[in-house]
Ligand SMILES: Nc1ncnc2c1ncn2[C@@H]1O[C@H](COP(=O)(O)OP(=O)(O)OP(=O)(O)O)[C@@H](O)[C@H]1O
């Protein structure tokens with residue numbers, strides 16, 4: 251298909267004013283990315299991404315498969331570091347600090363920037379130990395009781411406690427795909443990060459669990475900054491305040507969610523959200 | 529038509545090859561079983577398995593296999609004390625820490641180490657390691673369990689390391705990412721997530737290594753001595769099951785005698801031990817595969 255690549259002018263113009271004319275404009279910038287390029291070996295997967303993600307809001311990333319949403323999300327907690335041959339250019343600031351400068355404590359960064367992965371990845375341990383793991387390694391529970399409480403609280407938040415409360419000490423691998431995904435959400439919540447990156451957290455969930463996760467996201471944004479990747483347009487429209495539309499490794503448009511879905515500035519965005527392409 | 533006929537011939541030929549190796553194995557086991565049966569008609573099983581003296585070539589022969597078993601276990605235990613921790617650590621390093629370049633060099637080098645003929649290891653133990661150890665332990669005799677044990681440990685180290693590394697690398701990357709995302713360090717991820725996730729594979733590697741050690745012949749035949757002795761002392765000469773079989777095979781014991789049959793009885797016991805270990809190892813690896821395929 252012949253789609254004109256949006257001009258750099260319009261791109262930077264849009265990026266410069268996310269959330270304009272909304273209440274959200276007052277929210278402080280939590281993540282500030284400037285002209286970021288990302289490479290898998292010689293292959294450039296992200297091209298000149300500039301975006302300001304605001305605190306205590308939900309930002310949705312949408313775009314067709316392979317456009318770089320996961321890659322971008324994973325570069326926000328340096329998860330791509332462990333893939334050999336990857337490289338980042340440009341700057342990524344979190345709370346004003348460049349997370350890619352030498353000397354940054356990556357372990358500490360990831361503690362603050364939690365992540366739920368596209369593919370659920372419970373540890374081959376018990377359900378309880380999956381959630382307790384982050385608390386243990388970060389010495390976040392001073393007593394057995396506190397550990398139990400926080401595990402239970404996290405499982406409740408992730409809308410899975412009732413299903414597993416009678417088998418907390420059985421293997422997490424015996425859970426269904428959707429349950430595993432919610433367990434991974436609980437695991438991420440347990441250590442109370444400041445930012446929560448969620449890569450298609452609801453893609454394996456039934457409508458009821460999805461709704462509970464969406465309610466959870468709504469509750470969580472009081473205390474967390476949330477970035478969520480989703481292929482579900484309705485979901486993006488329901489849960490997010492801001493939406494960023496990616497296309498072939500570029501950020502095409504970034505704006506208030508209602509505008510993205512009702513009056514996008516780019517033809518490409520409109521075609522995508524109305525299902526005419528991608 | 530022509531190619532189909534050719535394929536038929538090839539298929540048959542391959543079948544014959546496969547059948548031959550199965551038949552050979554079956555034949556070996558059969559011979560072992562028959563000779564062992566003959567042996568056990570003259571020596572009661574209880575005496576064979578629980579007797580503490582092994583003197584089949586003496587005027588008043590005793591057929592208690594325990595000294596040989598103990599010798600085998602002692603040398604194997606020493607080998608495992610060397611091979612397990614070092615093998616596991618090197619596997620952790622190779623799988624979790626080493627950059628690709630290092631791994632590409634170290635892995636083949638380790639495999640070369642596994643290709644050194646065991647007779648070389650045997651003389652290495654006798655001529656080099658034993659004199660070295662005697663400087664530290666002057667009471668140690670020229671033949672002993674410690675030196676061949678250590679050298680055998682070095683010999684099976686590549687096996688332990690390579691198989692453990694395979695098991696650890698089979699752990700999906702997503703699992704490591706899950707740990708990193710919770711603020712785990714590399715060390716925590718390796719020890720608390722990857723090693724437990726690869727546990728059955730690593731155990732399988734260990735068991736296979738034990739089985740290799742139990743069945744290893746040349747090193748002990750050369751460096752451990754030929755004196756069946758029920759002892760846990762690593763400094764004195766002793767004899768393992770394999771070394772005994774070599775000793776009798778090389779001697780002039782006439783066929784068909786009871787002395788001659790001892791090597792089959794000992795061989796059968798050895799076979800059962802390594803076979804059992806291999807079974808457990810295979811079973812563990814199968815189980816491991818189920819979890820992550
Ligand atoms: N480990 C990797 N090595 C090389 N290329 C990769 C790797 N991971 C992703 N890519 C490539 O980078 C591009 C962006 O991939 P990414 O996973 O970020 O897309 P995505 O938008 O998350 O897609 P989806 O919606 O299917 O999850 C794709 O072209 C993909 O093939």
Ligand SMILES: [Mg+2]
Pocket residue numbers: 319320321368449
């Ligand atoms: Mg993705």
